[in-house]
Amino acid sequence: MNTPPAIAFDAVEQVFTGNDGAPIHALSDLTFSVARHEFVSVLGPSGCGKSTLLRLVAGLIAPTGGSVSIFGYPVKEPRDEIGIVFQKPTLLPWYSVINNVTFPMRHKYGRVESKDRARALELLDLVGLADFADKRIDELSGGMQQRVGIARALLLDPDILLMDEPFSALDALTRDEMSFELLRIWRDRPKTVLFITHSIPDALLLSDRILVMSERPGCIREEIKVPFERPRTLETLGDPEFTRLANHIRNRLFSKPVAA
Template sequence: MLAVSDMPTGKNPTPDADAAASKPLIELSHVGVTFPTKRGDPVVAVEDFNLNIAREEIVSLVGPSGCGKSTVLRMLAGLLKPTSGDVWIGGDPNLRGFSEVAIVFQRATLLPWLTILKNVLYPVRVLKGRVGAEDIARAHDLLALVGLDDMAERMPHELSGGMQQRAAIARSLILDAKILLMDEPFGALDALTREDLQLDLLDIHARTKKTILLVTHSINEAVLLSDRVAVMSARPGRLQDLIEIDIPKPRSHESAALPAFIEYSQRIRDDIFGPRGHRKAVS
């Protein structure tokens, strides 16, 4: 295991760790993002956005297209700077990079010239400049975790879409970042593969105790996977509702039949579409 920080992990909770855990790992306070446009009027993508995420929590961001979900994610990944407000990760406004924050995109984004193993090791290669034996061993462990241990030497194009996304998840875990950002990670997959990977993600979370921020279009997915669901409204993107999902764990697709699950889903749907949502979807 790569030690990336002296912070306690969730695996052996101590009184100190509990104290640390009470402080949110991710803090977004009064964050605004404005994009300049060539025509003049700047576009406000996110406005006065506040969200705290605790250690080991899974939080989903849902909302209509263009509500700034991905903007929030890209900001946490360090790909984008907030125009106003503060973004704190682990109490430090400057923590960035795969060692602290890892990201999984909608598309697997494996580099087609590298084998699966080397793709998983890519963040190590960028961070350290070279890949050691222990890194390779860790990459094999992660590939085993996502069920791809026999695919290490294959090229990305030889794998199905679901397998490619599993490899991308393994890559996001290679540096043992505490935070995993997922931008519609299962959005490009077929429905069956998607359900399969959702359960895998719950399993990976149970084993690795990552803090996960998930952007999704699927209300069902948000309720199934999350501890809390943040609903965003569009133009400008604001936090509209924050819902604690109190459904017992471990969850499975059978959880979707629980009355509570259905109530949560309906509440999110109402948040997004308004009261008319029962009859007519607003685009």
């Protein structure tokens, strides 16, 4: 029996009404699918509808045309199979670190049991913050806060992890560190990951496949299979093929070739 893909977009169109009342075509004729436990990056210029795409998968908005399905079921509302990591850590400063991680339980079911706390501690350990469980959020650096965000997204053990430019607010060094962290986490807890980014190196380092999007109205301009062996390391970044692919994507992103 053929298992349905984790995420499937079929001719999806998204039209918003702008502030002036004119329609804005965010996405047009978007078709792609993501297999279970695959790591797929969506790469595109700002305003190409990447975030819209993520919100469609999350069930936070409904498509104006076409269909979005998860494991073969059309998305009608947010589902438990999905965890979201936002661009900003989006933590709640009135809760401690551990209570931020258990927040999905508290928010969804109104109570947190000891097994949830144990699970949260396990996840904090996974993201390298075991010693910070009882700290306040403002005692953590930006990178640590984003790790808490990742632990929180994993609490309900989702099959699909949606990441909306999760490292874009971090400095360059922390970013690289977090990318390798994410690879390690993904190896320990295989998930279907849809990773929205505008960083070509991030996309190449992390993904099995990259979907390169065009400017608005967003559609897929090219699909790139990333050939590097896993586990990927710092050496991967130095591979000549890495540079070649990065240049290739860069040229696809800008419709006109860029002269230095």
